[in-house]
Amino acid sequence: MMRRALPLLIGALALLYPLLVSGSAVYQRLGALVLLSAIGASAWNLIGGYAGQVSVGHAVFFGAGAYAALAGYAQFGMPPIAGAPIGVGVAILVAALIGVPTLRLSGHYFSMATIAVAELVRVLVTNWEWLGGAQGISGPAIPRTVLDLSFTSAVPYYYIFLAVLVSILFMTWRIEKSRMGFYLRAIKDSERAARSLGVAAGRYKLYAYMLSAGLTAVAGALYAIMFGFVDPESGCGILISVKMLIMAALGGAGLLFGPLVGALILVPLEEISNSLLGGKGAGLTFVVYGAIIVVIARFLPSGLLALFTGLRSPRKPSATEPSHAA
Template identity: 35%
Template sequence: MKRAVTKSTLLWLLVLLIALLIPVVVENKFYMHTLILILFYAAVSGSWNILAGYAGQLSLGHAIFFGLGAYTSTLLFMNGGVSPWIGMCAALALCMLVGACIGYPCFRLKGPFFTLATLAFSEVIRLVASFWKELTNGAVGLNIPFQAGFSNLMFRGKEPYYYIALGVLCLVIAVTYWIDRSKMGAYLIAIRENEEAADALGIPITRYKLYAVLISSGLAGITGVFYAQYILFIEPEAMFNVNFSVQVALISIIGGMGTVAGPVLGAVLMIPLNELLRSAFSGLNGLNFFLYGIVLILVVSFIPNGILPTLRGWLSKKRANRHSQLTQAIPGTQKGGGQVDSAN
């Protein structure tokens, strides 16, 4: 086990080193923008994965926390001159509070009813944000004034945004990695697989579900702060959009729910595909969505467990077959066989 953890850690460090060096090689602004989107969506999807992949609570309302994070930091910055870095802390606290308020009553619902409830909450908050024009400026949205500087989380080039997005993703991965290898992760997986059995074993189900939603919503809020400072414009329809929640969920599902690297793999595969299709078929409205949808249907149909779990299963099966062949090739190791015969 110790050896496996070491290999996993070394692999992550190697990937991190490559990621740190990418901006040195890539100079094209479109490619840099795509890389930033990959890191961003991987981080949001990773936050969703903690609640859905590990705790088994399939939410379609994750845009709530993303949008709240964006609006919290933006309003503090525009109305009070508060640094987005401080606004990020405020967004983290607010999103965790809202996550607990929404999650606790919804945890009484099972299966699709929980999913529908989160969807309903998301739509309600979108409507509130749209009609509360005094605070959010309604559908007109808020243009964030550009004031370049690290304290304002605004930069003239894309490289700083890339490294900040990478830092946010590393935070999400580190938290997920810790959960995956802790008692909390084991409890959440037990709850996901069989809630009644977990309750019979004495696992405090509601408490650990709350832990999951607090962590998940807080991390999603942080990604919202980054996104607002990156695009410098927010409005309710975009920030609380159900389609955003669905896309985040699909990225994690395709990559592999309940795994540390699944959301990252899903984002690496799906975001460039989406951007390339959109640029390639920009003159044909809707065709990029049609092709993107076909790819999603094929992936979900043929590898429903996600790419990463499927690869792991294939590798495990391959190792088992190889071990079986080696066992049969060595005399005396077959089932029912005796000791290895001596050559003399």
């Protein structure tokens, strides 16, 4: 009985949320922001969670989506949404280019390489006049048609993001159940063992990386459409990459709903603490934010969902594993 009632209840709640908080534009927007972050973190989850390749450079793909949406508008007068598919294509292409060499690296080396590539891209974008250089690009400040998707209310955004998130989660769920999902988990546990069983590890990691990149670009494009502005720091900055990772890790990386749970905790925490404490100007927002992340990492190193999924028994101390390069 409960087993069937709960998903229905959650689904209804998700659908009705904007109406439930119809008195508060801020809470409607908060809902949209949670979903947007969950989209980015779920996209990251494919490579970082399922395949265990901890990318700290996904801002490159986020930026590809955001810049494609707004550059299409700024240069050719296209509605931002029309630029989104271009951004996705560019992100997949870039992922293939970056992925072939860097996915050969393992563990921290892969993470470091992705940080370096992302910083490299950020510096290049900063000096790229066509993309607005350091000044960034603005979207249509005053909507020309409804196609510009520029709304005062956050409700339309909420439903667009909800539809996108549900599609991504559905896709992830299908992959999880497929042969590819099995291979990715095998690679995560031990790439060497997976290879010895005949899994084409390199190829599947690359597929997951490209898919993850394309979906991250969707998040970037949606971000740019909602906020109407992107510059090198807000599009390709290291904080964008780290936030995706933290959100997924906090909820539970490699779990279908992990990133969503992470976003449900961190986004309201960030927004509400900034609203309550930010105006005092003493940096207290981030003291609280940092402390909560530390506490969760300390007591639930595998993420919040580990509480419920029996992952509670921690792995052996990783100090026992020699650090290995590819």
